[in-house]
Amino acid sequence: MEILILVVTLVFELTIAAYSIATKQRRSKFKSWMRITMFIGFMILILGKVVVWDFTWGLFQGLLFILAFKEIVALLGKQTHTSRYKTSSTIWKFLILELIVVVTLGPVLLFPQYRLPQVTGPYAVATATYTYVDKNRIEEFTDQDDNRFVNVEFWYPEQADGTYPLLMFSHGAFGIKASNSSTFTELASHGYVVVSIDHPYHSFYTFSEDGKIVTVNPEYMQEVNNANKAGIYSLSEYFELTQKWMTLRTDDMNFVMDTILEQAGQGEGSVYELIDTQKIGVFGHSMGGAASVALSRERDDINAVVNIDAPFFSELAYDKVTNELSAKSEAYTIPLLNIYSDDVWIQLDNSPSYIANKISNENFNSAYTVHFNGAKHLSLTDLPLFSPILAYLLQGGKADIDKYYAIETQNEIILQFFDYALKNQGLFVPKTTY
Incomplete structure (x- = not known):
């Protein structure tokens, strides 16, 4: 039009x-x-x-x-x-x-007009936003002694009749907390409380409750861009950067999770009283997916994980003598679903970054792996819906998959996985390729 x-x-x-x-x-x-x-x-x-x-x-x-x-x-x-x-x-x-x-x-x-992806659940969905201030951390991206803050948004059943599993989402390298809003809405419509995090200075932009706006840190953006180019960083420098990114992400996620669990069951009429603290899942796209896997290694209260198009940075080990990356040898026992686009799928067997993601890695032999044939990295977010031009520019071309098929099918698969892993509902038998 x-x-x-x-x-x-x-x-x-x-x-x-x-x-x-x-x-x-x-x-x-x-x-x-x-x-x-x-x-x-x-x-x-x-x-x-x-x-x-x-x-x-x-x-x-x-x-x-x-x-x-x-x-x-x-x-x-x-x-x-x-x-x-x-x-x-x-x-x-x-x-x-x-x-x-x-x-x-x-x-x-x-930003052309577009139809919203299909929502299939019985619940109407409400949202709520909050700003959490971590009094135990000083913001590393500023020269002032400000405490680190994290902005979050909840999607949850509006007409609640009980408690629901909690799902936490972490966005990609320069993403925003609304990057997969259609996924959050679909999950909430089926009886989940979803919280998505804006990681300040990692997110493209974020708004606090007091009106403060923070945009992505240029140095961090340059680090990520350079890390995706050959010859900029040595292998040891690359490894140190990935671990630094994971530390900031998991610190944010731990803080948000602890804050929510402290409030759970309290505040009548608030989202916190709707949370079942015994059923928790984490998921994320790109760097957020890597952080979700990392967080699940740190906590014993996470029951299911979805990794969307991300390397297992936290599963990498660096050998200074051989100057090589290898996969750690600790078995991963939490239910895990990996969803890959073509952009990542072709790297699983030849990129050092994805050495732990290999299908042959026995430490993850119980993980489910799904590949969207024809999809590009951002096909697994909502961006191609509300800005096809931006998606085209950022991912370097047009995906060979229908954008609605990609996101709606992914939403369906993630819902089925969490239903199976957290609610013990049905079987989960996804296809290998969609």
Whole structure:
């Protein structure tokens, strides 16, 4: 719809310019009625809900209004002086206006309207956001002696009739806590309390309850980008970076988990009273998936883990003598589901980062492994839905899989896994490839 509106608007303006050149008129009733028609037509699309209006349409709607209002004034007024017609002036005005049209439609093209993924559970879903301040940690990303804070958002059954398993999510390297909102909504609709964490300075941006905005730390972003390039870091430097990232992530997750469990069963009418503290799962995408696996090694109250497209950083060991990475030898006994895109799948057998992820690793022989054929790294988040252009740019191309099939199927698989592992409901027999 966004592209169609862009094309129609450009064609209308091209028609106006061509008419002006053909008739050698700077002003005409044809031009006036064309622009008034454009504005009326757009308003009809909004009122008919063909266009779902939000703030991204504001600039374009404002442009159409200004153009239409100007032409209404021209129709009602009397022209007292007409300057000499210049074809070059018409062409330049046309080109400038076309550029303005593209710019005003930019937000809509970047974030087009889309349908929400399917929600299949019986519960309506409510959300709540909180900011937790860790008085035992000083923020390492600032020069001030501020305590580390973590922003979280809950998705939970609105009409609750008991307690529900708690699921904690950690986003990817530069992600945000809402990166997999469709997954959280689907899980909550089936009777789960889901909490997603914004890791300040690791997340692209995060908002605190007091209005404070924190964006991603440039040095951290550079570290991650360089780590994905050959020859920037030595193997020992790479290993130290991954462990540093895991420490910050798991410290945040431990703090949030402990805070929630301290509040569980308290605060009548709050989300905390809905939590079953005996049934806990963790999951995450990319670096968040790696952190989820790491956290499950640290705590004995985690009952299930989902790793979405991440290396097992916490399972790596570095040998200074041989300058090699190897997989640790401790058996992993917690129910684990691995979900991989093509981007990661092709690295499982040839990248040192994924040496612990190998299907042949006997320490994880009870883990479930699923591969989405044709998916790219961000296909396993909601980003391709609300910004296909950003997803294309960030992951280096278009995925060869339907974006709704990828996220809705993943949501279904994760739900089935947690139902099996935490609620003892049904069997879990996923396909190897989707």
